[in-house]
Amino acid sequence: MTGIADVAARAGVSPATASRALTGRGYVAAATRLRVETAARELGYAASSSAAGLVTGRTRTIGVVMPSLTRWFFAEVLEGVQHALLEHRYDLALYSAPSDSALRRAMFDFFLTRKRLDGIIAIGIEPSAHELERLISFARPVVSVGGHHLGTSAVSIDDRAAARIATEHLIGLGHRDIAFLGGDPDGRHTSFGDGMRLAGYRDAMHEAGLDAFVRHTRCVVSMPGGYGAGATLLADRRHRPTGLVGVCDEVAVGAIIAARRLGIRVPSDLSVIGIDDHHYAEMFSLTTLQQRPFDQGVAAVQLLMRQLEDPDAAPERIHDAAPIVMRGTTAAHASSLAPVD
Amino acid sequence: MTGIADVAARAGVSPATASRALTGRGYVAAATRLRVETAARELGYAASSSAAGLVTGRTRTIGVVMPSLTRWFFAEVLEGVQHALLEHRYDLALYSAPSDSALRRAMFDFFLTRKRLDGIIAIGIEPSAHELERLISFARPVVSVGGHHLGTSAVSIDDRAAARIATEHLIGLGHRDIAFLGGDPDGRHTSFGDGMRLAGYRDAMHEAGLDAFVRHTRCVVSMPGGYGAGATLLADRRHRPTGLVGVCDEVAVGAIIAARRLGIRVPSDLSVIGIDDHHYAEMFSLTTLQQRPFDQGVAAVQLLMRQLEDPDAAPERIHDAAPIVMRGTTAAHASSLAPVD
DNA sequence: AATCGATGCGGAATCGCTTCCACATTTCAC
DNA sequence: GTGAAATGTGGAAGCGATTCCGCATCGATT
Numbered sequence: 001m002t003g004i005a006d007v008a009a010r011a012g013v014s015p016a017t018a019s020r021a022l023t024g025r026g027y028v029a030a031a032t033r034l035r036v037e038t039a040a041r042e043l044g045y046a047a048s049s050s051a052a053g054l055v056t057g058r059t060r061t062i063g064v065v066m067p068s069l070t071r072w073f074f075a076e077v078l079e080g081v082q083h084a085l086l087e088h089r090y091d092l093a094l095y096s097a098p099s100d101s102a103l104r105r106a107m108f109d110f111f112l113t114r115k116r117l118d119g120i121i122a123i124g125i126e127p128s129a130h131e132l133e134r135l136i137s138f139a140r141p142v143v144s145v146g147g148h149h150l151g152t153s154a155v156s157i158d159d160r161a162a163a164r165i166a167t168e169h170l171i172g173l174g175h176r177d178i179a180f181l182g183g184d185p186d187g188r189h190t191s192f193g194d195g196m197r198l199a200g201y202r203d204a205m206h207e208a209g210l211d212a213f214v215r216h217t218r219c220v221v222s223m224p225g226g227y228g229a230g231a232t233l234l235a236d237r238r239h240r241p242t243g244l245v246g247v248c249d250e251v252a253v254g255a256i257i258a259a260r261r262l263g264i265r266v267p268s269d270l271s272v273i274g275i276d277d278h279h280y281a282e283m284f285s286l287t288t289l290q291q292r293p294f295d296q297g298v299a300a301v302q303l304l305m306r307q308l309e310d311p312d313a314a315p316e317r318i319h320d321a322a323p324i325v326m327r328g329t330t331a332a333h334a335s336s337l338a339p340v341d
Numbered sequence: 342m343t344g345i346a347d348v349a350a351r352a353g354v355s356p357a358t359a360s361r362a363l364t365g366r367g368y369v370a371a372a373t374r375l376r377v378e379t380a381a382r383e384l385g386y387a388a389s390s391s392a393a394g395l396v397t398g399r400t401r402t403i404g405v406v407m408p409s410l411t412r413w414f415f416a417e418v419l420e421g422v423q424h425a426l427l428e429h430r431y432d433l434a435l436y437s438a439p440s441d442s443a444l445r446r447a448m449f450d451f452f453l454t455r456k457r458l459d460g461i462i463a464i465g466i467e468p469s470a471h472e473l474e475r476l477i478s479f480a481r482p483v484v485s486v487g488g489h490h491l492g493t494s495a496v497s498i499d500d501r502a503a504a505r506i507a508t509e510h511l512i513g514l515g516h517r518d519i520a521f522l523g524g525d526p527d528g529r530h531t532s533f534g535d536g537m538r539l540a541g542y543r544d545a546m547h548e549a550g551l552d553a554f555v556r557h558t559r560c561v562v563s564m565p566g567g568y569g570a571g572a573t574l575l576a577d578r579r580h581r582p583t584g585l586v587g588v589c590d591e592v593a594v595g596a597i598i599a600a601r602r603l604g605i606r607v608p609s610d611l612s613v614i615g616i617d618d619h620h621y622a623e624m625f626s627l628t629t630l631q632q633r634p635f636d637q638g639v640a641a642v643q644l645l646m647r648q649l650e651d652p653d654a655a656p657e658r659i660h661d662a663a664p665i666v667m668r669g670t671t672a673a674h675a676s677s678l679a680p681v682d
Numbered sequence: 683a684a685t686c687g688a689t690g691c692g693g694a695a696t697c698g699c700t701t702c703c704a705c706a707t708t709t710c711a712c
Numbered sequence: 713g714t715g716a717a718a719t720g721t722g723g724a725a726g727c728g729a730t731t732c733c734g735c736a737t738c739g740a741t742t
Binding site: 015055250 | 692
């Protein structure tokens with residue numbers, strides 16, 4: 001294995017100078033730096049991150065904690081984070097485990113404590129008391145994305161407002177019987193944002209005096225989940241809502257497919273609105289509220305880098321707007337229109 | 342920061358003994374071990390991975406290289422890998438970048454060389470010459486999943502055979518005009534498995550003497566991709582195939598939705614078969630060939646652990662079978678049946 | 683001409699742990 | 713009862729980088 005001593009010898013300098021030349025810290029003559037860099041390249045030298053980490057106390061590794069990899073939102077944020085970290089030449093250590101698992105607990109107890117991470121990005125985490133304690137005692141920068149802000153820097157959309165706007169859109173179209181689809185049946189896997197969205201739906205219904213119509217159908221937060229719950233909900237002709245707010249686009253799309261299967265026409269018989277602007281939204285012509293999780297991941301890295309440069313910097317919170325994207329799955333309530341032909 | 346010296350002092354032993362007690366290597370009296378463990382717990386001690394890594398030469402970190410996080414297959418494998426690594430108390434360093442990007446190159450040049458990884462799991466990687474060279478010069482165990490086997494341990498299904506079986510299924514149902522949907526338009530993002538599947542389709546068509554019908558419609562490998570390409574392909578009534586093999590379920594499902602939108606009934610007018618058994622497959626009643634990427638990820642970790650324990654162990658290759666799952670999107674070709682009613 | 687700050691480089695200490703080696707004690711076989 | 717092997721512990725030597733400190737040189741300022 002070639003070490004910095006080999007590089008230094010080849011360049012005719014001391015290890016100290018070689019280190020300065022390669023890390024860019026301290027005074028080094030331009031010519032010397034060039035010689036060292038050449039030598040390093042010729043030898044295929046790469047510094048041992050363990051040795052460097054031991055003396056500097058920093059590892060150039062950021063931990064990313066998240067509950068799931070398969071949900072679109074999480075995967076997109078992760079891609080953004082990965083992209084940005086790579087550009088900053090940081091490594092990304094991934095820790096994903098569902099909220100209630102034993103592995104999740106081991107993760108927090110074991111991995112986050114090992115002086116191994118320069119910072120943490122928590123995606124969609126609603127931490128338990130125990131986990132919160134761990135995160136706080138982890139005396140390094142933490143940035144949260146789409147979850148509790150933990151008193152730290154954070155980036156997210158205003159989920160509650162987004163769901164309220166989505167619901168108000170349907171109300172504005174004349175709908176009154178509007179159901180909300182989402183929120184895990186067992187309640188344990190419901191992420192923070194999902195909870196806020198339900199609250200936003202309730203807000204809008206309440207403000208419009210539609211409390212009597214508030215209906216929350218729980219389902220696994222996925223397309224098949226939305227399909228299954230939608231099929232059940234819509235099968236009953238007499239109590240069929242005319243509007244549907246999906247906790248996210250995946251659920252909304254699932255419900256649309258269920259509706260079609262039942263011969264219910266979207267949007268003339270049923271209006272459906274989602275939240276996210278998923279990759280699939282366009283092909284289903286889904287009206288939705290748009291967020292850009294990839295960009296949120298990138299932004300999270302920026303916030304983290306700022307904290308890393310200046311640990312005393314005040315935490316920042318980015319609250320992105322989620323603009324509504326009008327497409328074809330929402331329309332005026334039938335009774336509020338003159339009958340067609 | 343509490344170090345091992347603090348733990349040792351509290352337990353009334355030397356650092357050397359404390360280290361042995363905590364790592365489990367060497368002789369330590371049971372009573373001593375207990376005292377050390379108690380002291381460590383009380384102090385909230387966790388060893389510095391940098392210091393340990395420096396002296397042992399191993400970091401308990403596995404690198405995972407993959408082209409995309411949003412495709413179902415990759416995300417599932419990653420979840421399996423994550424799960425298994427967590428159980429083995431290994432960290433997972435994620436490196437994902439599309440095949441042709443500058444970041445991808447930086448990844449291979451910079452990250453993989455830093456003596457930082459004990460091993461690598463490559464998911465769906467068809468490495469360029471340069472990347473292959475890097476992987477080989479990385480003198481540590483490599484396991485590939487669903488890609489080139491690189492002369493190393495590997496786990497995958499036989500993609501070529503799977504696509505052949507899928508195609509033969511349609512041929513067996515009397516279809517002759519069978520198109521293959523998949524393979525990125527620009528060709529650069531086509532993964533290894535995708536290429537093999539196309540080959541398997543060709544094999545089957547050739548064996549059945551249907552070379553004249555071989556048709557490969559390229560599309561982005563995603564549900565919207567399959568939808569778009571399917572819509573174009575099926576719009577032309579006169580050259581409409583009666584059977585469709587999707588490179589994966591996402592594409593197949595996209596095509597099914599396109600067909601429905603065009604008023605083409607599945608399976609009576611058009612049979613569609615996929616490969617993967619995606620989470621969505623069941624709700625679309627999709628006939629497909631099943632693979633279990635999560636389990637493949639777990640298996641990859643097992644192979645890697647074996648290589649880690651004994652670096653001279655011969656590479657192993659796991660070739661999982663992909664059983665066909667009959668559902669409702671394939672049916673006998675219309676002309677081979679007596680007309681219904 | 684003397685002084686000062688900026689620049690350039692090398693020696694040596696240091697980070698926190700693991701492990702080699704030496705030494706002491708116990709256990710066991712013959 | 714003796715030698716050998718097994719067990720238990722501590723001192724000290726690293727692992728491979730970074731960085732503090734000291735020294736030398738050079739140009740510019742007073």
